[in-house]
Amino acid sequence: MKIKYTMPLFLLISVLFLNSGCSGESTSEVTAQPEEPVEPVKEINLATLITKEPENLASYSATIWGQVTDDGGTSIIERGVCFGLETKPNYDGNKTIASTVKGSGEFEVNLSNLAEGNEYYARSYAKNAKGIAYGNEIQFTTTFADPPIFSVGEKRVSGAHDIFIAIRLDEPGDTELKEIGVVYGLEQNPTLEDKIIKRENLDASFTERIRDLKENTFYFIRPYTKTSKRVVYGEEVLVKTINEGKFTYSFNGFDAANENHVRIKDAFDTATQYYNNFTSITKHVVVNYSPGTPTADANFAGNIRVGSNAGYQRTGTAMHEMAHTVGVGQHRKWNELIKAGIYQGAEANAILKMMTNDPNATVKGDGVHFWPYGVNGAHEDNGKEMTYIIHALIIQGMKADGLPSN
Incomplete structure (x- = not known):
């Protein structure tokens, strides 16, 4: 007899439930992915x-x-x-x-x-x-740049109360020039603390006039330059002023009511001032008003005649005639100094070259007159102070060259 096994109902239900739950899950194995490594933030610093x-x-x-x-x-x-x-x-x-x-x-x-x-x-x-x-x-x-270097020319011209010097630029230097000029005094090595003449323009070369000096006195002079950082002095020179002249005149029959006389007197007053400031000549002359004289004339003896032409009753004419009284065209020495129309004296020529800043300038002349600056006619009398000064300085140079005054 075959015995039949029957599973209890609750067990059957449990088995079915378990099988059903497993069938809903994947049977494949799941592998975890590794995380990306995180690099640390790089620190940035100042260099x-x-x-x-x-x-x-x-x-x-x-x-x-x-x-x-x-x-x-x-x-x-x-x-x-x-x-x-x-x-x-x-x-x-x-x-x-x-x-x-x-x-x-x-x-x-x-x-x-x-x-x-x-x-x-x-x-x-x-x-x-x-x-x-x-x-x-x-x-x-920073180093100091090489400054401009100025020097005084070899020729210096003196009056009694003035000195003229030629200043030239020798070395341009490497720095900007702010100021140039001249310092002078009675002691060596004058500085900006002494007498000073400041130039308005920054010229590479110029002629400087030093005024209001004492007669017959030595002066120390040197150029200076000023840059943004310092003052540089040029080489010092020693120059002496001349003795003041003693040129005098008398006016025969002067009449203050006569306008011709007044003009003539004013002309000779001014002319003698120039001669006394820029020459050392001692001379006395006599001035006459001579209506019959076309222009003016004079002789070595010191006699001067001025006519009625107002154009010749001026300073230039007075100085021209005074030059005749001190030998120009009137003394035998004059004929020795003029050869073939060229003045031979060294000093007067050197003065002309320096005062005109022209190395080729030469005094010329004939048996009576000289030029330039002889004021040989009313048309040459331009009324400029420097015309009268250079005329007088040339006359002083002619005295040094041997032309007698008396």
Whole structure:
């Protein structure tokens, strides 16, 4: 007899439930994916750099090398040198960007437009994403540029109260000229603290007149130049003024109510002042109003006649006739001094060259007159002071050349 096994109902239900639950799940194995590694954030710092001592130091420029020793962890955007007259110059002030950069981190900066003889402060800088970093500070002083050098010409011309000197530029120098002039005094090495004549124009050469001096006195004179930084003096010269002249005149029959007499007297008053200030001549002459004389005339004896033509009743004519009374065209020595129309005396010619700043100038003449500056007619009397001064100085030169006055 076959016994039949029957599973209890609750067990059957449990088995079915378990089988049903397993069939809903995937039978494949699931593998976990590893996470991406997170790199740490790189720290960025200011660069580190050094400033080296200047090279090629000059009056207006300098070369400075810097070196970035650590870029701070990022690229250098800009590098250069900050500089100025105060300590700790910075990026907001004067700066120059590097002109040359080497792979070693070194960089070159050429500073220009500096001022001569100034003390400067400088430090290198480097800019990266973090900001601006500075190197160590250095200090340097620019050199003084070569100044312009002026000298006094060899020929100096003296009156009793005036000295004329020719100033010329020998060396232009390398610095900007701010002022030029002459200093003078009774003691050696005059400075700006002594008597000074400042020129209005910065001329390369000029003739200077020193006034209001004492007669028969030695003066120390030297040119000076002033730049933005200093005063430079030229070579000193010693020049002596001459004795004041004693040229006098008397006017025969002077009548203050006669306008011709008044004009003639005024002319001779002024003319004798020029002769006494710029010659050492001692002479007395007699002036006559002579209506019948077409212009004017004079002789070595000291007699002068002036006619009624008002054009010849002037200072120039008076000086011209006074020159005749001291030998021009009236003394035998004159014929020795004039050869083939050229005046042979060295001193009068040297005075003319210097006073006109013309090295080729020569006094010319004939048996009666000389020129230029002889004032040989009313048309040559331009009324200018320098015409009268040079005339008198040439006469003084003729005295030195041997032309007698009496």
